[in-house]
Amino acid sequence: MTKKEKTGKKKKLSGLEKWQSERIDITQKRFRVGDYLAEKVIKGVAYLSIAIVFLIFVFVFRESLPIFNTSKPATETAVVGKQDSQETYGAVTDNTSTTQESYGSVADSSSKTNVQETYGEVTDQTASQEQNILAGDSASSKNSSSDTYTVSAGSGSDDNRTALKSMATKEWVPVSANPRYGLLALILGTIKITFISLLFAAPLSILAAIYVSVFANKRMKEIIKPTIELLAGFPSVVIGFFALMVLATFLQSVFHYETRLNSFVGGIAMGIAAIPIIFTITEDALTAVPKSFYEASLALGASKWQTAFFVILPAATPGIFAAILLGIGRVFGETMIALMATGNAAQMDLNPFASVRTLAATIGAEMAEVVFGDTHYNVLFLIGSLLFIFTFVINAVAEFYVKGKLMKRIQGK
Amino acid sequence: MINSFRKNFKGVAIEGITLFSALLIITIIIVMITVIFIGGKSQLSWEFLTSFPTEGMTKGGIFPAIYGTALLVIIMSIAAVPFGTITAIYLTEYAKESSFIAKTIRFAVRTLAVIPSIIYGLFGLGFFIKFVGTHVDSALYGGTLHWGQPNLLWASLTMALLTLPVVIVSVEEALKTVPQELRAASLALGATKWQTIRKVVLPESVSGIMTGTILAVSRGAGEVAPILFTGAAYYLATLPGLGDQFMVLGYHIYVLTTQSANVDQSLPIQFGTTCVLLMLTFVLNMSAVILRYRIRKKKNN
Amino acid sequence: MSENKIHTENMFLYYSEKMALNNISITIPEKKVTAFIGPSGCGKSTFLRSLNRMNDLIDGVRIDGKVMIDGVNIYDKNIDVVNLRKKVGMVFQKSNPFAKSIYENVAYGPKINGVNDKSHLDEIVETALKNAAIWEEVKDRLGDSALGLSGGQQQRLCIARTLAVNPEIVLMDEPASALDPLSTAKIEELIVQLKEKYTIVIVTHNMQQAARISDNTAFFYLGELIEHDKTKKIFTNPEKKQTEDYITGRFG
Ligand SMILES: Nc1ncnc2c1ncn2[C@@H]1O[C@H](COP(=O)(O)OP(=O)(O)OP(=O)(O)O)[C@@H](O)[C@H]1O
Numbered sequence: 001m002t003k004k005e006k007t008g009k010k011k012k013l014s015g016l017e018k019w020q021s022e023r024i025d026i027t028q029k030r031f032r033v034g035d036y037l038a039e040k041v042i043k044g045v046a047y048l049s050i051a052i053v054f055l056i057f058v059f060v061f062r063e064s065l066p067i068f069n070t071s072k073p074a075t076e077t078a079v080v081g082k083q084d085s086q087e088t089y090g091a092v093t094d095n096t097s098t099t100q101e102s103y104g105s106v107a108d109s110s111s112k113t114n115v116q117e118t119y120g121e122v123t124d125q126t127a128s129q130e131q132n133i134l135a136g137d138s139a140s141s142k143n144s145s146s147d148t149y150t151v152s153a154g155s156g157s158d159d160n161r162t163a164l165k166s167m168a169t170k171e172w173v174p175v176s177a178n179p180r181y182g183l184l185a186l187i188l189g190t191i192k193i194t195f196i197s198l199l200f201a202a203p204l205s206i207l208a209a210i211y212v213s214v215f216a217n218k219r220m221k222e223i224i225k226p227t228i229e230l231l232a233g234f235p236s237v238v239i240g241f242f243a244l245m246v247l248a249t250f251l252q253s254v255f256h257y258e259t260r261l262n263s264f265v266g267g268i269a270m271g272i273a274a275i276p277i278i279f280t281i282t283e284d285a286l287t288a289v290p291k292s293f294y295e296a297s298l299a300l301g302a303s304k305w306q307t308a309f310f311v312i313l314p315a316a317t318p319g320i321f322a323a324i325l326l327g328i329g330r331v332f333g334e335t336m337i338a339l340m341a342t343g344n345a346a347q348m349d350l351n352p353f354a355s356v357r358t359l360a361a362t363i364g365a366e367m368a369e370v371v372f373g374d375t376h377y378n379v380l381f382l383i384g385s386l387l388f389i390f391t392f393v394i395n396a397v398a399e400f401y402v403k404g405k406l407m408k409r410i411q412g413k
Numbered sequence: 414m415i416n417s418f419r420k421n422f423k424g425v426a427i428e429g430i431t432l433f434s435a436l437l438i439i440t441i442i443i444v445m446i447t448v449i450f451i452g453g454k455s456q457l458s459w460e461f462l463t464s465f466p467t468e469g470m471t472k473g474g475i476f477p478a479i480y481g482t483a484l485l486v487i488i489m490s491i492a493a494v495p496f497g498t499i500t501a502i503y504l505t506e507y508a509k510e511s512s513f514i515a516k517t518i519r520f521a522v523r524t525l526a527v528i529p530s531i532i533y534g535l536f537g538l539g540f541f542i543k544f545v546g547t548h549v550d551s552a553l554y555g556g557t558l559h560w561g562q563p564n565l566l567w568a569s570l571t572m573a574l575l576t577l578p579v580v581i582v583s584v585e586e587a588l589k590t591v592p593q594e595l596r597a598a599s600l601a602l603g604a605t606k607w608q609t610i611r612k613v614v615l616p617e618s619v620s621g622i623m624t625g626t627i628l629a630v631s632r633g634a635g636e637v638a639p640i641l642f643t644g645a646a647y648y649l650a651t652l653p654g655l656g657d658q659f660m661v662l663g664y665h666i667y668v669l670t671t672q673s674a675n676v677d678q679s680l681p682i683q684f685g686t687t688c689v690l691l692m693l694t695f696v697l698n699m700s701a702v703i704l705r706y707r708i709r710k711k712k713n714n
Numbered sequence: 715m716s717e718n719k720i721h722t723e724n725m726f727l728y729y730s731e732k733m734a735l736n737n738i739s740i741t742i743p744e745k746k747v748t749a750f751i752g753p754s755g756c757g758k759s760t761f762l763r764s765l766n767r768m769n770d771l772i773d774g775v776r777i778d779g780k781v782m783i784d785g786v787n788i789y790d791k792n793i794d795v796v797n798l799r800k801k802v803g804m805v806f807q808k809s810n811p812f813a814k815s816i817y818e819n820v821a822y823g824p825k826i827n828g829v830n831d832k833s834h835l836d837e838i839v840e841t842a843l844k845n846a847a848i849w850e851e852v853k854d855r856l857g858d859s860a861l862g863l864s865g866g867q868q869q870r871l872c873i874a875r876t877l878a879v880n881p882e883i884v885l886m887d888e889p890a891s892a893l894d895p896l897s898t899a900k901i902e903e904l905i906v907q908l909k910e911k912y913t914i915v916i917v918t919h920n921m922q923q924a925a926r927i928s929d930n931t932a933f934f935y936l937g938e939l940i941e942h943d944k945t946k947k948i949f950t951n952p953e954k955k956q957t958e959d960y961i962t963g964r965f966g
């Protein structure tokens with residue numbers, strides 16, 4: 001071995017002879033820049049996924065922070081407290097009709113029947129005024145609407161205190177001289193919708209999954225499974241559109257209720273969106289039950305359905321539980337369907353045929369219209385943080401608790 | 414005798430109920446597709462796809478929305494696909510399956526997959542627009558508003574985060590189908606790990622990366638909630654650039670059905686737009702399914 | 715010619731807790747064919763893989779003792795594993811060509827080693843294919859996919875691919891076990907030719923094959939090296955009873 005070769009540096013080969021006569025030195029670890037960098041970069045990028053989850057929480061929560069600042073005025077609110085900083089983003093191009101923002105919002109039960117279909121921002125001028133009056137919210141009439149902004153935008157610590165305090169109430173009236181941010185009606189609405197949609201989607205999906213994994217022959221399976229999985233690819237705005245245009249009318253003609261858009265319609269529509277999730281996970285869980293369970297049961301003289309219900313289903317319960325949990329997560333955070341098919345009125349009402357407003361829909365409808373840095377803005381972000389925490393916990397439970405249990409059950413203790 | 418009949422009857426009934434459930438779901442799907450297709454069929458024309466909306470969006474076409482959707486998914490893919498592919502490479506090639514960090518990353522990816530899309534919208538607003546955008550503005554433009562407001566770039570990046578898990582999961586699946594023997598062969602020839610990944614593993618999983626991209630595009634084209642306040646616009650008379658707000662199919666459906674003053678007049682357009690969006694996601698999903706099927710078949714051979 | 719190309723001393727290998735190689739001490743001479751025989755699961759492949767550190771890819775593998783190649787312990791901290799694998803090439807039981815053209819398969823090794831010049835590459839590819847006795851069969855379709863070749867051709871292509879990197883030692887793990895008799899004969903012939911230039915270690919289940927092509931034979935049993943000697947000696951007059959039982963088929 002010559003000195004030159006020992007340096008371990010890449011040399012230009014002058015020909016085949018040299019290539020063949022080259023003796024390879026293995027005693028010196030070579031530093032390969034490309035490999036080193038590639039590994040570092042790949043590792044860094046991969047770690048970013050973890051960072052993103054953190055960042056999402058941090059930045060969503062950060063924007064809600066000023067609301068907790070009850071001692072001194074937040075700097076951010078001071079900046080945007082000026083009149084001319086009223087940027088309206090997204091939707092409304094027609095700036096002459098400054099009425100917009102009468103946020104669904106009516107908690108007064110007397111006005112319930114009049115609030116038929118409001119989608120966050122009502123563009124129809126007369127309708128919105130009518131609503132405002134009905135709500136007894138004189139401050140948000142046409143002329144004073146810009147003042148309203150100033151009042152709420154210039155909010156200091158006092159406003160934050162009242163805002164925080166008002167959260168535990170039922171009234172969601174974010175845009176008025178006296179804004180109230182009662183979350184109870186929104187939370188109730190979200191829970192109600194979630195409940196209805198699960199009542200609809202869970203049995204249907206689980207039964208369908210049982211059919212596919214236990215009873216169906218290969219051909220049926222190959223038709224049903226991909227079709228249901230196709231549903232997972234439907235954009236929620238399409239399902240929302242279907243609910244709004246077709247389902248709402250259809251269901252109303254069957255059940256004869258008053259308000260066309262309500263938690264029932266919204267719940268069914270969201271159920272449709274949740275079906276593929278619950279179906280797929282349940283089906284996976286059922287298929288994961290070892291064949292031996294099935295065969296042993298059949299050998300003992302049990303019929304197919306008995307095996308399905310008394311052997312396979314119990315073994316897969318944790319998986320089905322996970323499926324339902326993730327279904328809940330899907331419905332809880334669903335925005336577009338909620339915006340389009342629920343009627344968007346925040347009211348405390350257990351009647352499934354009453355309009356509701358969900359947490360996610362509230363963010364979707366109002367964020368584009370709100371003044372950056374305003375208390376209202378902060379409250380919407382706070383709602384976002386709540387949704388984030390909720391889905392995070394649901395996912396964590398589905399992941400760790402359920403998976404652990406499933407493993408134990410299938411593999412024996 | 415009677416007893417066994419009863420038992421039998423119960424079995425048939427139960428199988429019937431499960432079959433009924435499956436068929437009901439399929440019926441709902443078929444009804445949805447049919448209704449939307451029939452409603453939108455009359456609208457579907459070259460004209461509709463290539464012209465601007467007219468008369469307060471009650472007439473004309475949806476070209477700007479198609480254009481915006483295309484730009485959105487392209488920029489989104491440029492961000493999400495490399496990012497997702499690299500993460501998948503880390504998970505399959507570098508991390509040990511059982512290591513704490515790999516488990517944490519997998520958990521993070523699944524978390525990203527279940528976070529409601531509206532939260533991504535909030536993040537886009539709070540991070541890209543208010544944090545990054547505002548800082549860029551104060552650094553480059555002396556504080557005047559350029560990037561600190563909703564636009565195509567921020568919306569696309571927000572969407573990229575949302576679709577990241579889709580890409581990661583697909584690519585990971587594809588990487589796992591590359592036979593271990595090929596990696597061994599390459600390493601045994603004195604290739605380094607990175608050379609092996611670049612020259613052997615990645616070329617073998619191109620179709621998986623494509624599947625991931627298609628699925629991500631399909632998802633990104635249909636999602637509306639994340640762009641509600643990070644860049645989507647009601648109506649624009651001109652085609653957007655990176656720093657502008659933009660029209661997009663899903664949002665167009667939303668505003669036409671719920672925000673516009675003349676919902677009834679624009680009904681055909683609504684159906685037409687929904688039909689276009691549904692067909693777009695349909696075709697994309699179908700091709701992803703076919704690609705994936707081919708990958709799985711290859712794996713089984 | 716070194717009598718001491720590969721040399722292990724008191725070598726133990728564990729898969730996690732399980733011991734797979736038990737106190738192996740062996741010396742393998744240069745430019746000879748050495749065959750490893752033994753019943754399934756006795757650790758032949760494991761030992762072979764430990765000679766170019768392919769075992770590093772498996773989680774939980776631990777090695778004690780010395781594995782020396784050209785007098786260097788290849789498990790030393792400073793060893794460059796990538797270069798080690800260039801020096802100690804490997805042919806696998808199942809042929810595993812890349813989904814590339816025949817040419818690209820063979821050029822893969824030189825290319826990653828920095829040979830970019832087309833004419834050099836051509837030269838190297840041709841020499842390697844000739845050395846692997848497959849040149850005549852593929853010279854007209856170097857651009858075709860390697861996956862279109864027959865099993866036997868694929869395996870010889872894999873040998874060519876290994877030779878193109880210009881190794882000193884070639885490890886072969888049952889290279890002909892999945893092939894028909896004709897292809898097997900070709901490979902055997904090839905191996906005998908190759909020992910002019912390379913040190914060859916081959917694992918085989920085929921006793922006749924070992925007898926035909928190898929100079930030395932090592933018999934493994936339950937992770938231990940039972941006997942290692944000239945092939946002639948092992949097959950005619952083995953020292954150990956176990957060896958005799960195994961090669962006469964009176965085993966178990
Ligand atoms: N990756 C691994 N992890 C754990 N144990 C392994 C692994 N590979 C091999 N073993 C075990 O080590 C022992 C030796 O295996 P090895 O593959 O070396 O045997 P072999 O002699 O090559 O057998 P065969 O003739 O069947 O190829 C076996 O008991 C096997 O189960």
Ligand SMILES: [Mg+2]
Nearest residue numbers: 758759760887
């Ligand atoms: Mg073996």
